[in-house]
Amino acid sequence: MAKIQPPNLRESEVWKSIFRPGSIYRKGYKDTSRDRALATMNNVLWHLHPTKVKRHGLKLTYTFCLGGLSFFLFILLTLTGIFLMFFYRPMADIGGAQAYTDMQIIRTSVFFGDLMRNLHRWGAHLMVLSVSLHMARVFYTGAYKPPREFNWVVGVVLLFLTLGLSFTGYLLPWDQLAIWAVTVGTSLAGYSPFIAKQANFLLLGGAIVSPNTLLRWYVLHVLGLPFVMVLFLAVHFWRIRKDGGISGPL
Amino acid sequence: MSWEESPKDVEVYQQALDAELAAGTERRIAEGRARSKAIRSFRAANPEEAAKHASAARAPGADTPAAAPAAAATPAAAAPAGGAVAVAAAPMTSARREAPLPTGNIPTPKKGAEDKHRLLALVPPEGIQRVEREQGDRVHTWPHFLLEEFIAMLILFAGMLVFSSIINAPLRELANPNLTPNPSKAPWYFLGLQELLRYFHPMVAGITIPTFILVGLAAIPFVDRNASVKPGDRKIAITMFTMLFMFGAILTIIGSFFRGPGYNWVWPWAQGVFFEL
Numbered sequence: 411m412a413k414i415q416p417p418n419l420r421e422s423e424v425w426k427s428i429f430r431p432g433s434i435y436r437k438g439y440k441d442t443s444r445d446r447a448l449a450t451m452n453n454v455l456w457h458l459h460p461t462k463v464k465r466h467g468l469k470l471t472y473t474f475c476l477g478g479l480s481f482f483l484f485i486l487l488t489l490t491g492i493f494l495m496f497f498y499r500p501m502a503d504i505g506g507a508q509a510y511t512d513m514q515i516i517r518t519s520v521f522f523g524d525l526m527r528n529l530h531r532w533g534a535h536l537m538v539l540s541v542s543l544h545m546a547r548v549f550y551t552g553a554y555k556p557p558r559e560f561n562w563v564v565g566v567v568l569l570f571l572t573l574g575l576s577f578t579g580y581l582l583p584w585d586q587l588a589i590w591a592v593t594v595g596t597s598l599a600g601y602s603p604f605i606a607k608q609a610n611f612l613l614l615g616g617a618i619v620s621p622n623t624l625l626r627w628y629v630l631h632v633l634g635l636p637f638v639m640v641l642f643l644a645v646h647f648w649r650i651r652k653d654g655g656i657s658g659p660l
Numbered sequence: 661m662s663w664e665e666s667p668k669d670v671e672v673y674q675q676a677l678d679a680e681l682a683a684g685t686e687r688r689i690a691e692g693r694a695r696s697k698a699i700r701s702f703r704a705a706n707p708e709e710a711a712k713h714a715s716a717a718r719a720p721g722a723d724t725p726a727a728a729p730a731a732a733a734t735p736a737a738a739a740p741a742g743g744a745v746a747v748a749a750a751p752m753t754s755a756r757r758e759a760p761l762p763t764g765n766i767p768t769p770k771k772g773a774e775d776k777h778r779l780l781a782l783v784p785p786e787g788i789q790r791v792e793r794e795q796g797d798r799v800h801t802w803p804h805f806l807l808e809e810f811i812a813m814l815i816l817f818a819g820m821l822v823f824s825s826i827i828n829a830p831l832r833e834l835a836n837p838n839l840t841p842n843p844s845k846a847p848w849y850f851l852g853l854q855e856l857l858r859y860f861h862p863m864v865a866g867i868t869i870p871t872f873i874l875v876g877l878a879a880i881p882f883v884d885r886n887a888s889v890k891p892g893d894r895k896i897a898i899t900m901f902t903m904l905f906m907f908g909a910i911l912t913i914i915g916s917f918f919r920g921p922g923y924n925w926v927w928p929w930a931q932g933v934f935f936e937l
Contacts, residue, residue, distance in 0.1 A: 434802075446800040456806060462798040463805045475812040482813045486820075502835070510834045517831065528824035535937055536820070538849050549880070549901050552889030559881035566878045573849060580847050585832040586839070587936055594854065595846040598866025618837065660889055 458647055466659040472551065473656070476544035480572075481643070483537040490530040491632065497523065500628035502584050502621040509584040509624060534576050541572045553657035561649040564642055571639045578631040581624060589619045592627075666699055667709055673698035830936050842921045843934055851915030852908050858923070873904075 419425055420437045429436040432448020439445055447461040466472060497516050501508040516523035545565060548554060554562035581592045596619070599609045615622035650656070676697040680690035702709075799805070846854050856865035884897050891898060920926035920934045 443800070446802050449802040450800070450806075456802065459801045459805065461801055463801050465797040465799050468799065468804055468808060470808075475809065478809050479812060479816055482816065486817070507834055513831055517828075524828065525821075525824055528827070528829050529820055531829035531937070532820060532824055532827075535848070545877075546901075546905060550891070550898065552894065554881040555884075555887060555889060556881075562881050563878045566874065569877075570874060576849065577847060583831055584835045586835055586841055587830060587832045589835040589837065590841055590844040591846050594844050595850050598853070598857075598862060601861075601863040602867050603863065658889065660891065 458651075460651060460655055464656055464659070467656040472658060474543070474547060476540055476547050480537060480540045480544055483533050483540060484639070484643070487530060487533050487537065488636065490526045490533065493526045494523075494530060495632060498582070500582065500624050502624050507584055509582065513583045513585070530579075534579060538572055538576050541569050545569060548657075551658055551660060555657075558649075558653045558657065561646060561653060564646045564649065568639070568642050568646060571635055571642065575631060575635045575639065578627040578635065581619070581627045582631065584624060592623070593619050663695055667702050668695070668698040669702045669705065670698065672701040832936075843919060843923050845915070845919070845935070848912065848916055848935070848937065852911035854923075855911045855915035855919070 418437075420435075426436065430448075430452035432445050432452045433439065434449055439449075450456045450459055450461045494516065497520050498512045499508045502510070513527075516527055518524075520526075548562065548565065577592070577595060581588045596610070596613050599613050600606050602609045610617070613623075614620065615626045673694045676694035677690055680693055681687065685693070845851060853865060853870060856869060859865070860869070880901075884894075886894055886897065888894060916935045917928045917933055918925060920931055926932070926934065
């Protein structure tokens with residue numbers, strides 16, 4: 411009587427169709443130079459990287475992983491942000507500040523809501539810090555020098571976008587901390603030359619921080635700025651490779 | 661045919677090389693251009709000689725079926741080595757080579773032929789430059805680099821999970837446009853600018869200086885044209901950037917911890933900290 415063999419999942423056509431040759435999950439992966447290269451090349455995420463990197467780039471004290479960690483924080487903020495969007499309405503009309511009550515509900519009634527909010531808030535502060543430090547690292551290693559000049563400029567734009575994302579998010583809890591920090595922060599726009607009034611109106615959707623501002627900044631925070639950010643991130647990563655990978659060694 | 665075997669005008673080579681080097685061209689490129697000039701000038705000066713050399717270069721191809729009948733058919737032209745081909749190759753010495761006119765027939769694969777194609781390029785000898793790219797000391801991204809990235813990510817995530825489980829993000833009372841808290845502070849990354857407001861007109865502190873910083877940062881690579889990345893060669897650049905960075909950091913720290921009610925100076929250990937993230 412023939413024994414019934416359990417099907418070998420890793421040899422199935424479905425498995426092989428998902429994991430391309432060279433994948434470490436595919437049967438027959440060998441720890442050879444060829445398969446190591448294929449593991450990077452044939453993977454949609456990993457092929458952001460070249461198949462080989464300069465050895466000195468592995469040294470932790472060269473990059474401190476700051477660029478990579480900034481990107482990781484961006485991903486983490488996107489994920490926790492999507493979670494929070496399920497429970498938050500950017501409304502603060504007279505008589506019912508849903509934005510604020512939603513915040514309270516997230517903190518008290520939503521499963522893992524408080525943890526997600528904490529991760530989102532601390533992550534945002536940390537990202538501003540890590541992006542700034544990443545810029546400092548790039549400066550000190552001279553990584554903005556030819557041919558990387560343009561990528562440095564893209565990086566400055568990304569720093570600006572990071573600040574914009576953090577600042578637009580700062581208003582959303584709609585508590586005293588939020589509106590007054592934003593009032594102080596945006597009051598400076600009222601001093602721009604020639605277009606003071608217009609700049610202020612464009613930023614706030616009115617003369618003062620109001621429910622209009624909340625809606626405006628919410629849309630910028632969850633859609634507008636992240637969209638621009640992703641475009642610039644794509645150019646940033648692409649240029650790293652085109653400009654010859656990580657800079658150095660010193 | 662290598663450069664050494666090619667007939668050339670050494671004088672022209674030397675002149676061209678000197679001219680290119682004087683013009684500041686990189687040595688490798690200058691040599692390539694000088695070689696090209698030397699060979700072309702030789703060919704222009706004595707076409708027959710060049711034809712002979714071209715045939716000599718092609719001699720190994722003479723044993724192919726196509727070349728052999730040609731040699732038999734034109735014995736008159738049987739010059740020393742592969743002379744028959746020399747006749748065929750002679751027009752090559754003229755400036756332009758004519759390709760056969762297009763026939764309009766789409767070639768069909770031979771029956772039973774292997775399904776593959778080759779790419780073949782003909783490169784004139786002067787076009788060959790030895791390109792030596794330093795491969796450098798490289799390691800595979802997988803596993804070395806990716807593992808490092810992954811571990812860094814895990815450590816950061818673990819740290820953030822622990823921190824976020826213990827310390828709650830602030831949430832104050834409902835926003836009230838009629839009740840200004842004292843002090844009112846911007847988010848921490850703008851506190852350096854808010855601190856500047858104490859010393860400058862708002863237009864300077866809020867518009868001019870931030871614009872100057874952003875544009876100045878973006879302009880760094882175009883202002884600093886020093887090609888070296890060695891810290892010893894960039895003392896001025898490093899000093900200036902460090903001063904700017906420290907200046908921003910100190911202003912931010914002052915704005916965060918040393919400013920209290922009325923945005924007046926406080927000592928955080930005496931009057932307490934008026935700072936929220």
